[in-house]
Amino acid sequence: MVTLRKKNVDVPIxxxxxxxxxxxxxxxxxxxxxxxxxxxxxxxxxxxxxxxxCCAALLGMKLDAGNEVRxxxxxxxxxxxxxxxxxxxxxxxxxxxxxxGETPIxxxxxxxxxxxxxxxxxxGAIGDGWKTIGTTYTxxxxxxxxxxxxxxxxxxxxxLMARATVLRAISELRNGxxxxxVIDTAxxxxxxxxxxxxxxxxxxxxxxxxxxxxxxxxxxxxxxxELELPVEVVLNKADVPGGLKDxxxxxxxxxxxxxxxxxxxxxxxxxxxxxxxxxMKKAPNSPAGKALMSLILTIRDRxxxxxx
Ligand code: SF4
Ligand code: SF4
Numbered sequence: 001m002v003t004l005r006k007k008n009v010d011v012p013i014x015x016x017x018x019x020x021x022x023x024x025x026x027x028x029x030x031x032x033x034x035x036x037x038x039x040x041x042x043x044x045x046x047x048x049x050x051x052x053x054c055c056a057a058l059l060g061m062k063l064d065a066g067n068e069v070r071x072x073x074x075x076x077x078x079x080x081x082x083x084x085x086x087x088x089x090x091x092x093x094x095x096x097x098x099x100x101g102e103t104p105i106x107x108x109x110x111x112x113x114x115x116x117x118x119x120x121x122x123x124g125a126i127g128d129g130w131k132t133i134g135t136t137y138t139x140x141x142x143x144x145x146x147x148x149x150x151x152x153x154x155x156x157x158x159x160l161m162a163r164a165t166v167l168r169a170i171s172e173l174r175n176g177x178x179x180x181x182v183i184d185t186a187x188x189x190x191x192x193x194x195x196x197x198x199x200x201x202x203x204x205x206x207x208x209x210x211x212x213x214x215x216x217x218x219x220x221x222x223x224x225x226e227l228e229l230p231v232e233v234v235l236n237k238a239d240v241p242g243g244l245k246d247x248x249x250x251x252x253x254x255x256x257x258x259x260x261x262x263x264x265x266x267x268x269x270x271x272x273x274x275x276x277x278x279x280m281k282k283a284p285n286s287p288a289g290k291a292l293m294s295l296i297l298t299i300r301d302r303x304x305x306x307x308x
Contacts, residue, residue: 009173011044012308013181014299015200016234018207019216021187024236025206027269027279028292029184030058032204034278035296037144041179041303046169047148048196049186050161056139060276061146063137069149069164071113071157073129078103080125087117087126109156134161136168147172159191166196180303189219194227202308203231204260209243214251221255231257234295238262261295263288 016029026049033045047055056063074087074096083101095111098104108131118126133155139146149165151158166183173181183196197203205220207213217233224231233252238245252259266288272279280296283289302308 009170011173011178011181012202012303013183013200014308015183015185015196015203015229017185017193017197017203017205017220018187019189019205019218019220020212023187023206023208023213024263024269025187026054026058026184027273028204028206028234028236028263028295029182030055031278031280031292032296032299033144033182034059035280035293036180036182036300036303037142038280039296039300041300042143042177044145044147044169044173044176044178044181046165046181046183046196047146048162048165048169048183048192050134050149050151050158050165050192051186053148053150055146055184056137056148057276058273059139059141059144059146059278061139061141063139063146063148066135066137066150067168068132069134069136069161070130070132071111071160072115072118073108073111073113073131074106074115074117075127075129076103076106077125077127080123082123082125084123086120086122090116090120092116111157112160133157134164136165138172145172145176145178158186159195162186162192162195166199170199180299180308189216189223193220194223197224197227197229200229203229204234205231206234206236207248208237209235209240209245209248211244214244214247217248217251221251221257232260233257234261234263235259236263237265239264260298261291263291263295 018025037043047053081103088096096104134151137148147169151161186192207217268283268286272282
């Protein structure tokens with residue numbers, strides 16, 4: 001599918017990402033957004049983890065009724081189709097297959113909704129079909145704007161939904177006088193993650209000092225390099241007993257990647273999850289709260305200095 005390449009809006013965007021789930025990526029994104037907001041910046045937090053968005057729950061925010069996201073799907077009329085295969089050749093996603101002289105078969109889960117097949121069909125055999133793939137929501141509280149994308153259950157095309165979420169966020173950013181947007185991406189290194197990374201100015205890769213954390217960090221760093229996106233590392237659970245912190249430091253050192261923050265294990269984080277209140281509000285003076293504040297002030301200063 002076509003990937004977003006430009007954001008067309010002059011607001012710095014910081015993506016918080018991670019090679020695997022459960023590293024604390026959303027916790028960092030939420031607290032970074034809340035902390036920057038508490039520092040007086042106008043902040044938009046974008047939840048682009050469309051398979052399971054949970055920023056609203058962590059913030060205790062109530063979402064609006066939402067906007068349905070629909071995508072084009074070709075509807076082929078067999079009586080008009082002459083089996084010329086032009087639509088098959090035009091489909092870069094290989095969502096249409098056929099033999100010469102036969103009506104193509106459509107694989108919806110591969111379709112990006114680009115409409116190229118309809119454009120090239122010279123026989124008027126492709127009509128408009130539409131499918132709802134999810135919903136985008138917004139919420140506001142205490143000067144913090146939240147934009148959320150949620151994939152419809154059973155819908156497999158999360159990259160399309162991530163793209164729609166980013167586009168909704170950019171459209172909201174154009175109207176708002178924002179100082180920064182923070183995007184919580186999906187975990188992993190697939191196209192759902194690449195969509196928000198393409199429009200970002202900096203990626204914070206959140207990881208933990210475990211074998212899986214070190215393994216997956218290499219992949220997310222490789223993805224950022226492929227996208228030519230500046231990336232830095234945030235080490236969560238930094239002091240976990242028996243952890244592989246030295247190995248992570250080596251990975252960063254070898255690649256010339258900055259370790260921007262180390263967040264220690266802290267029971268207050270668990271309490272903040274249970275309370276549905278970000279740590280920066282619930283316990284800013286806890287060990288993890290202080291580490292997050294240091295990250296927040298670093299990003300704030302770099303935003304103010306025009307470095308992001
Ligand atoms: S381009 Fe139109 S006529 Fe040709 S195979 Fe596709 S649907 Fe049929
Ligand atoms: S809209 Fe048509 S050309 Fe585009 S991906 Fe779907 S089937 Fe392929």
